[in-house]
Amino acid sequence: MSRFCARCGATESKTNPILTYLCIDCYIREKGINLVPEIVAIKTCSRCGSIKFEGKWLTPDEYGNDVKVPISYHIQENIEKSSHFSEIEIEKLQIKEELGGYYIETTVTGKVLGRVFRKIYRSSLKITRTLCPTCLKAQGKSYDATVQIRGLPRLNRKLEDKLYNEIANNVPDIIRTFIAEIEIVRNGIDVKLTSKEAAYALADYIQRKYGGYRTYSDESIKRDRSGKTVSKKTISLRILSVEPGEYINIDGKPYIVDSVYRDRIVLIDRDGKKVSMSHSDIYKGWSKKK
Numbered sequence: 001m002s003r004f005c006a007r008c009g010a011t012e013s014k015t016n017p018i019l020t021y022l023c024i025d026c027y028i029r030e031k032g033i034n035l036v037p038e039i040v041a042i043k044t045c046s047r048c049g050s051i052k053f054e055g056k057w058l059t060p061d062e063y064g065n066d067v068k069v070p071i072s073y074h075i076q077e078n079i080e081k082s083s084h085f086s087e088i089e090i091e092k093l094q095i096k097e098e099l100g101g102y103y104i105e106t107t108v109t110g111k112v113l114g115r116v117f118r119k120i121y122r123s124s125l126k127i128t129r130t131l132c133p134t135c136l137k138a139q140g141k142s143y144d145a146t147v148q149i150r151g152l153p154r155l156n157r158k159l160e161d162k163l164y165n166e167i168a169n170n171v172p173d174i175i176r177t178f179i180a181e182i183e184i185v186r187n188g189i190d191v192k193l194t195s196k197e198a199a200y201a202l203a204d205y206i207q208r209k210y211g212g213y214r215t216y217s218d219e220s221i222k223r224d225r226s227g228k229t230v231s232k233k234t235i236s237l238r239i240l241s242v243e244p245g246e247y248i249n250i251d252g253k254p255y256i257v258d259s260v261y262r263d264r265i266v267l268i269d270r271d272g273k274k275v276s277m278s279h280s281d282i283y284k285g286w287s288k289k290k
Contacts, residue, residue, distance in 0.1 A: 028117045036106050036121035037078050045132035048177045057132045061174040068093050087111045134194050138180035143192035145199035145233040150188040151241030159241050175201050196233045203235045211262040212239040213283040238283050
């Protein structure tokens with residue numbers, strides 16, 4: 001005697017096997033109800049847009065400025081692995097707004113004993129807005145590193161304005177997220193950051209675009225609870241700030257500036273001979289003069 005589906009009454013056949021008293025269509029309807037999580041909860045930083053995913057904060061650059069990417073990954077990883085279901089994939093994911101909040105509409109495809117199915121699921125999206133650790137530090141004016149930008153011989157107003165705008169508006173989000181403060185000081189610009197790695201990245205970014213020469217120093221601040229000394233990194237970046245035609249003195253010798261490049265400067269000495277110097281050579285020459 002042939003078996004039949006306990007839900008719809010369909011008779012078992014080669015093309016319609018019975019699984020745990022259900023035909024394939026009813027099995028998909030009943031057992032596939034909870035394939036996708038009913039609730040997806042995420043934390044977002046109200047200041048920088050970072051999100052907390054699997055215990056780690058990700059910046060907008062790290063998740064591609066599309067919150068659907070980590071949410072889709074989270075849902076895929078948490079799809080219930082039910083018996084007989086295979087090749088389950090997310091075909092489409094949409095975040096939709098409704099009165100009082102948001103929900104996720106996920107289209108899932110897969111197979112049950114070779115039969116392809118396609119099903120749309122709805123999940124509640126719970127968003128908690130807070131401050132990520134980086135922005136929390138920035139809000140409290142706490143920082144781990146400083147990038148000091150200075151000029152050779154001094155930072156002129158035109159270059160100072162250009163650098164300030166570059167740092168405030170054009171650096172990648174993955175760096176800007178860690179900037180706690182940008183301050184114009186007497187001799188140039190100080191940028192305080194909540195990450196030493198971001199400070200190195202900022203110095204690299206500025207040096208690639210404007211050239212310059214840098215030095216490093218560490219300042220011991222205090223000991224933490226474990227007894228380890230906490231230090232703050234200072235990166236000093238010297239950028240050539242001269243224009244063709246200017247008179248300068250390097251290592252006690254007078255020169256006229258002929259041309260300025262990102263990595264070097266061409267000078268004319270008192271005999272009319274052109275001399276090419278790197279930024280580091282010029283910095284050392286100025287240092288000797290002091």
